[in-house]
Amino acid sequence: MTIWNLGSINVDLIYRVPHIPQPGETLAATGKQTFLGGKGANMSVAAARAGATVRHIGAVGQDGDWAVQRLASYGVDTSKIAKLDTDTGEAIIAVSDDGENSIIISPGANRAILPQMVGAALSAASSGDWVVTQNETSAQVDALSTARANGLHAAYAAAPFEAASVLTALPHIDLLILNQVEMEQLAAALGKGAGDLGVAHVVVTLGAEGSDLYSAGAPAAVRFPAHKVTPIDTTGAGDTFTGYLLAGLDRGEPIETALNRAGKAAAIMVTRLGTADVIPTLAEVDAFEG
Ligand code: RIB
Numbered sequence: 001m002t003i004w005n006l007g008s009i010n011v012d013l014i015y016r017v018p019h020i021p022q023p024g025e026t027l028a029a030t031g032k033q034t035f036l037g038g039k040g041a042n043m044s045v046a047a048a049r050a051g052a053t054v055r056h057i058g059a060v061g062q063d064g065d066w067a068v069q070r071l072a073s074y075g076v077d078t079s080k081i082a083k084l085d086t087d088t089g090e091a092i093i094a095v096s097d098d099g100e101n102s103i104i105i106s107p108g109a110n111r112a113i114l115p116q117m118v119g120a121a122l123s124a125a126s127s128g129d130w131v132v133t134q135n136e137t138s139a140q141v142d143a144l145s146t147a148r149a150n151g152l153h154a155a156y157a158a159a160p161f162e163a164a165s166v167l168t169a170l171p172h173i174d175l176l177i178l179n180q181v182e183m184e185q186l187a188a189a190l191g192k193g194a195g196d197l198g199v200a201h202v203v204v205t206l207g208a209e210g211s212d213l214y215s216a217g218a219p220a221a222v223r224f225p226a227h228k229v230t231p232i233d234t235t236g237a238g239d240t241f242t243g244y245l246l247a248g249l250d251r252g253e254p255i256e257t258a259l260n261r262a263g264k265a266a267a268i269m270v271t272r273l274g275t276a277d278v279i280p281t282l283a284e285v286d287a288f289e290g
Pocket of ligand 1: 008010011012036037038039040042090091103105136235236237239275276
């Protein structure tokens with residue numbers, strides 16, 4: 001089957017810093033590198049590296065040919081990426097020596113995607129395909145509701161987190177992925193826990209502790225412990241996790257199998273500086289013993 005990813009595409013400018021700057025502080029970086037990024041692009045690359053057929057729905061600006069070419073070079077179908085009369089999305093990312101990060105996003109073309117563009121792209125999807133989206137583009141609910149109406153599976157990775165966006169997505173999804181803090185915020189907004197959202201599967205990521213799976217009808221969450229690694233940079237690890245998880249589900253694996261592999265992929269990812277360009281391959285993930 002195919003994974004259709006309505007997702008952001010950014011140029012990631014990663015600055016290595018001794019610590020995350022405080023308000024009012026000016027800090028010299030000890031290094032700077034440029035990567036392909038955006039939560040959407042990272043997920044597309046991860047799913048493609050995990051062996052899935054991935055078609056990215058998105059947009060870049062007039063300066064974005066390089067990003068489209070790079071996605072294509074990583075095995076992602078780019079025929080549904082528009083080139084718009086605006087800037088390509090950009091992320092300024094500070095990564096501290098202890099592996100923490102801080103990200104500023106300029107959305108650019110990512111937020112100029114129109115519902116019609118998504119509808120036209122998804123008209124080529126087939127029943128049983130997956131649609132995934134995050135919260136860095138426009139038209140997410142259009143993608144998710146179109147997926148539901150056409151017999152596709154729908155997943156939403158609720159990042160960057162906004163409770164209101166999750167609330168509008170919830171009626172249309174089969175899989176929700178979010179982190180522990182976000183889940184607490186959502187529970188506070190809704191007065192409901194992860195197991196009571198009416199979503200077939202909710203995956204709550206717990207950083208160094210792993211992830212919890214809440215399945216509709218199951219009496220309790222199932223914990224998938226994390227692999228112990230020394231983190232260099234956690235940027236993109238969650239996106240890598242989601243891409244690998246979806247690739248496993250798309251090829252019909254039980255969600256437990258897919259979650260185990262996704263956890264390994266994320267563990268490798270946190271040991272690397274960078275985003276889409278350094279996402280581990282399936283061979284690396286399957287060889288990982290951590
Ligand atoms: O999740 C990491 C991503 O967040 C980066 O690639 C950056 O572009 C932002 O979208």
